[in-house]
Amino acid sequence: MMSKANSELFDRLGGATKLAQIVDNMYERVLSDPDLADFFEGIGVKRLRQMQFQFLASAFGGPVNYTGAELTQIHAKHAISGKHFAKFCGHFADALEANDIAPRDVDDALGRLAMYKDKVTGETNVDG
Numbered sequence: 001m002m003s004k005a006n007s008e009l010f011d012r013l014g015g016a017t018k019l020a021q022i023v024d025n026m027y028e029r030v031l032s033d034p035d036l037a038d039f040f041e042g043i044g045v046k047r048l049r050q051m052q053f054q055f056l057a058s059a060f061g062g063p064v065n066y067t068g069a070e071l072t073q074i075h076a077k078h079a080i081s082g083k084h085f086a087k088f089c090g091h092f093a094d095a096l097e098a099n100d101i102a103p104r105d106v107d108d109a110l111g112r113l114a115m116y117k118d119k120v121t122g123e124t125n126v127d128g
């Protein structure tokens with residue numbers, strides 16, 4: 001697929017069908033990572049995937065509304081460190097690459113995810 005510099009990241013990633021596939025691929029990686037899996041014990045993965053799809057589709061400029069909880073609020077009780085956040089983003093990058101996303105678009109997506117670090121970790125200056 002051609003990357004067009006001025007189209008929305010959502011479209012450059014291949015739209016809704018492709019992003020849903022990428023999100024599924026990411027959670028397979030996250031849930032089989034021994035450092036991350038415990039966070040998701042007892043969590044309904046179906047809702048999680050749907051909400052993550054909505055959130056990312058919207059964050060990447062797609063025509064989708066996010067209907068889930070505010071990120072700070074939903075992650076606060078989970079004590080997620082900067083290291084956990086980095087591993088999670090690494091799995092997202094691997095999922096993008098496994099779906100043949102162009103390196104430039106992978107970088108763009110990771111740059112946007114990084115903006116949510118403080119909300120997810122609840123930390124402003126700790127890189128544990």
Ligand code: HEM
Nearest residue numbers: 036039040051052055068069074080084085088113116120
């Ligand atoms: C930029 C990175 C992230 C984004 C955009 C994100 C986004 C989301 C979204 C949209 C939900 C669903 C909210 C709802 O159900 O209403 C969620 C839930 C959750 N996320 Fe994240 N997340 C991120 C990183 C992480 C990381 C690094 C972890 C842990 C390693 C994590 C653990 C969880 C857990 C455990 C839930 C379920 C919360 C619950 O229902 O109690 N997330 N996240």
